[in-house]
Structure formats: C-alpha cells, structure tokens
Amino acid sequence: MESNVFLETVGLTKKFEETIAVNNVNLQVKLGEIRGLIGENGSGKSTVSSMICGIHPVTNGEMFINGEKYQPKNPLEARDNKISMIVQETGTLNQLPIVDNIFLGDEARFRKNGFIDRSKMIREAEKALELVDLDGLDVTKSISTLDFEERKLVEIARALYYNPTLFIVDETTTALSHEGREMIHKIIKKLKRENKAVLFISHDLPELISVCDALTILRDGEFITEFDKKDFEEDRIKQSMVGRKIEGDFYRSDYDGNFDSQVVLSVKNVSAKKLKDITLDLHKGEILGIGGLSGSGMHELGKLMYGGLKTTQGEVFVYGEEKSPFLKSSTRNKSEKNPKPIPLRTIKIAIDNKIGYVSKDRDQETLILDASVKDNLAISALDKLKKYGFILPGSERRFAEKQINELNIKCRNMNQNVRELSGGNKQKISFGKWIGNNSRILILDSPTRGVDVGVKTTMYKLLYDLKKQGYSILIISEELQELIGMSDRILMMKEGRINKEFARNKNLNESTLIDYMI
C-alpha cells in the first residue's frame, strides 16, 4: 500500500439501538485526492463522516490516520488530528457575533493573563475569512446579519482556519445556490493542489462526477463499490447506488409542451421585495418552470404567487371557481370558461382558491416535523373535513389513508412522526397535503432538493400525472436539467426580472439557459 493514504477505516460499523446505520465499511482517503462518498438517503454517508469527526462513537471497527490508530472522542480531537468538517445543516449560533462563531470552543487559544485577547481574536477571525474571500466583513457583528450562504462560508472559513489535512464536506452543496457551490468547488480543488485530502459527501451525482477523483458508493450502510475517475459513468454509478436499473432519462419523454389556454393564475406588472415588474400567466394543465440564481428573486416569486408577499406595485390574480352569490348573479350570462379574477392578497385567499405551496425550506416552513403524518396531511384541509361543523377522527383517518395510498408514502402508520421519515417521503407528504385539499395549482419551490435519484423519478412521474389531470404546476428550481426535462415553458429570471422565456424543446440545453441567468 502506498504511503499517501491519510485516513483509512477498517470494518467501520455503527449501530443505533437495533438499527445498523453503517456496516463494515472500508474506506480510504488519500492525500491529494478528492474522494466522493455517495449513496441514497439513509445509506449511512453522514454517519460515516460523523464517526470520523468524533461526533458519534464507533460501535465496531477501526480507523487509522497515517497508519496510526485513531479513536476520536469528540470533534475537538478530530480537529487536533487535522480533520475538519462542514455539515448539511446550519452549524452556526445565530445570537453570537461572527468572530465568536469562528472560535467557538477554542477561545482558550487567545488567553492572555487569564483574559481573552479580544483584538487578537478579531484579527485571526478576519484572517480566517480571507480564506473564503469574505474579507472586509465586520466580524463583531452578529452572524444573523449574514444570509444563509455567507453563514455557510463562515463555517467553511472556520474549518479551513485549522489548516485541515482532511476536509469533509457533508451534503453542504445541496443547500447552496450555484455561486455557493462554485465557491466550495474552488476551495476543495485548491486543497487538492496543496496535497490535502477531501471527502466530499453528496447525493448529487453530476456534481460528484465533475469534481471528484474517486467515488465510494454506500447502500443501506454497506460499502458497495468504488470507481476511479476513468471509470465514471453515470448510469453505472446510479445503478450501484440504487441497486436496480434506472433508466438514463427519468423526465417526461414527450415534447409537445401543450396545455389548456385557460389562465388560472396571472401576475400583472408586479414589483415587490426583490421582484421588478413581473408579468406572467400560468395555464391550466401547464408545468411552468422558473429558473435562475438563488438571489434572482425566483423564491420570492413563489411566495408572491401564494399570497405570502406584499406587492408594492401591480397585482396577482387567481381565476378561481368563485361561488360568491354576488358574482354569480352579475356574471351568470357570461361563459363559465372565464371566471372572474380575484386579487390574491393573502395566503387564505390562495388556499380558498386551491393553490398549494411547498417551500424550499420544506422542513421548516411546510411540514410540522413533530406532528404525525395524519396531522400534517390534514392541517390544510380541516375545513374540507368538517361534517356538521365537527372534524371527526374517522374522516381525518380516511383522508390521510387515501393520501398515503395514492402517493405511496412509506411510514409505519399514519401516527408516526414526520421527523422520522426519509426526505422523499417527507416531500410526498408536503405534496399530499395540497393534492388532498383539492388544490389545482401547485407552486413547488425546489421540489427535488435533498431527495435521491430513486425518489426523484417518482416525483417527476407524479408531477407529469398531475399535469395530465389538469393541475397547473409552477416549478421553481436551480436544477436546470430538471426544468428542461419537465416544463412546458421555462422562464429564466435574473436580478428580479424575467429575462427570457423558452418553450419546451428537445434541443434546449443547460448552457443556453445559463446565458440568461448570469
């Protein structure tokens, strides 16, 4: 064996009670190498990395650093062994200043005569931030003044400050925008040039293929196989990830891109936070894709079309099946095809007019993690479930059962907490609560974020089925491939404006779209 192996695990095993999360994994990370670790949700990727970082104790097996035995008891010991990790979730404490976040747990390093040398700490913090091009920041300001991406960069700076020999990136990039990802890619490539080792964990296969030198595949906690860069082949890797054959193309296969001419939701010359003079129509049976950079205002557009954002100019209209008696008498003679537009000003109006919204931050904004599957599905449909003014347990149960069966949600029973479910099933529940509520318009912000290939396939199939049933769907996504694959029309956004419209077309490719977002 060559001597440039930095970290090696032999028979690494981790059990949580009866659950075996990681079973007998042998992994090598070499210096000067970017090693990808990939697998579906729940395949044990993050458990492996948290054992390496001393967050979870090892149940069985051994780890070696430079051939010497390595048994970290806590993250600080990992750091002393030159291992740093950035994690999937936010790893910063909101109430603290940036500088304290960087040196959290390591304040003693600046001790001088029993006190902490604050000015030295600040100088060092600034030095750390330079590593990620965040210079010129006032590090004494609270970290909550930074946005999500900048906070992530602060975390990276913290990791880099200790000059790690092994740098672990755990699913971080899925939460970041295009620019954020580029930044991380740049950093790990630089580390590679400095002959450091990088362990890059993700389930975004194209990203790993483009960045990594070698890939290790995990499935159900077990080591499956390894690939070297020269053997990278998307379909084969996917197959070994999922354990069954997946067709190369999992998007819809038709290219007609047709939909009903009836407009269901229309935005007219709206300006609002981050949005400038937006005009667009969503039609019945249409999948409309919205693409752009994270800061382009596309996420705000989603909130706007759900009544969750105040407009400074212009108005959003929903063409509902209005049953108000006033309208009926005055518009009876008009055709049913053109219902009266209703200004969409509140979330309540949106829900009443059958609009459903799934946020980008699904776990924080759309689901109630500590509540049961049943409660999550039923919460937005309570009015519908009323019988003689009461919501009876039976009707709630039947409602939940129907959604669980139709969407094939995998849970122990409907009383299981949503927190315990996998990402894909969580996403199905956030779809299900709206579909069950008879929503005809779905606004989905990053619908496949954080779900793996297998689930993505089911999601896409579901969306296509819904389209055929006449649902109108707005997909907001940073994954251009997904927009090209699924949308009837694509609107590219840039700096708060709609920059370009594309119709569904076989010859559309990512680079064409990118030109209109940057």
Next chain:
Amino acid sequence: MKNETAIKNKNGDSLYKLLNFLKMNKNIIIQYSSLLLVVVIFTVLSDGKLLSSINIQTIIRQLVVIFTISVGLVFVFSHGNMDISVGAVVALSSMVAAFSLNAGAPVWFSTMIAMSVSVACYLLNIYVANQFGLMAVISSLAIMFIARGIVTYIVSTTNMSIRVTEIAVLNLYNNLTFMILSIIIVGIIGVVLFNYKKIGKQNKAIGDNMLSATQSGVNVKKSKVISYIIAGLLVGYGSMFSLARSLTVSENSGMGLEMDVIVALVLGGMALSGGSKSKISSAIVGSITLVLLNNGLTMIGVPAEVVSLVRGIIFLLVIFLILRRPRSEKVVPR
C-alpha cells in the same frame, strides 16, 4: 415440532408488540397511572377515608375551580404560550362579581360580568403580545401585576375585606350537583373544541411550527385570540366557584392558582412547550391528580409545613418520567 416453534415465535412477536405498544404510549400510561397511583396510595394510607363520601364532596369542591381553569388554559398552552396571570385575574373577576352581587344584580348577570372581566384581561394580554411581539408569558406577567394591583388597591380602601353580603345568592355555585354537572359539561366542551374543531388542531400546529402553520392556511393571530377568549371565559366562570367558596375577596385571593394550573397540566402529561403532544385530557386527568394529591397529603396527616416539600418532590418525579427525553431517542443522522 414445527408447530411449537411457530407458537414460540408468535409469543415472542406478541411480547415485542406489547413492549412496542408500551413504548409508543408511554406518556398516556404515565398520565393515567400517576392518577391511579395517587388514588391507590392515599386510599391505602388513609384507610379508605380518601374515598369516603364526605371527602369526595370536599374533593369535588376543591376540584371544580382548578378543573375549569385548566381546561381553558390548555388552549393557551397548546400553542406554546404560557400564562401566569390566572390567580390575579380570578381575584379581579371575583371582586367585580362580588360588587355586582352586593349591588343586587342577579347571579347569572354577575357571572357574565366576571366572565367579561376575565375575557377582557386575556384579550388585553394577547393584544399586547401580538402588537409588540412579546412572549405572551411576559405580557401575562404585566396583566398579573395590574389585576392584582387593582384588587389590592380597592381592598385597601375598604376597612374590611370585600364580602358578599347576601350569602344565599351564591347557593347555586355551592350546590354539589351543579358542580358535578358543570365539571362534566366543561369537560365535554373542552374535549369537543380541542379534538373535533379547527381551533384545537390549529393550536397544536402553531405550537409545533408557526411558519408551517401559516403556510398551511392557519390564521395564527385569529387562532390565538380565540384561544385566549376560551381561556378567559373559563377562568371567569371558575372565579365564580372560587368566590362562592370563600365569599370574600382579599388581596390574596386566587394567589398561587397560576402555579397550580401549571402543575396540574404537567401532572396530566402536557408538554409546556405546546405542539402536537398537547392533550385536553391533560387538564382533566392532571387537575384531578393534583387535587387528590393535595387532599390525600392532608388526609394522611402530613404536617402543613412539609406539604409543599412533598409536592415538590412528587412533581419532580413526574417531570422526570414524562418530560425527560430518553437518550436512546437520538435522531439517526443521514
């Protein structure tokens, strides 16, 4: 031979299922078993006097106030708010009711007045909290001082404490049958509102995740206001029973009730942070447990000086059993 192993497996399976069932329903089991335990222990220790008909009457008289109030406050606690103004609001409402009774108002009218005073206190509370973005527990602290302050001031301006002059007018609220009926009806109303109407379900959603609740179409402010009105109505109603028992209002009326309510809810298995683990049965079971506990401790002759200490220890034990998050429940990282 084959059959035997099959049976064995079946037995093992059902044992596993039983264990699983116990694990899943841990909180419910603790909730009811602590009630059962209190009943059994004190019945034995008091030679059955706990369940004598005279003592049961005493228990019901002690129960009716705390029960009524706890049911109301479940609506507040379930959406994650806490309220510590109960005692002072009870004092204020019963004082106003006493004045109106003394002025010759019929008892139903005085009840309405007591309820309106209490609802007004609670509406002010939630208005302040909503308007200034305060935690409702802080605004309830202010309400507590204000209500208690008004009572203390007015009591100080009269030579004696405030008395209900015509004792007979409150006979209704001292009637045992009426108390039992009232307990049953309040219980039923609480269960129906909390379990079979929107308000309870929306409250739980708010308690768990306000943002998700909003995006699921829950009108958070409206739900909160409705909950505070429900709480106010029941606290006002409860204060009539409190007045009927003591017939006087002093600056110490209702003192400590706010803590009793919290203890009752916790004994009943309520998570004080609200959310989906909130149950209306916590108020029902918890207030009964609390009253039995207090009553039982005096029955078996625990000196009044140590009752508080003993209660404290029992309370700690229950919290430990119910609210402690077992270490094994660590979330498996992905």
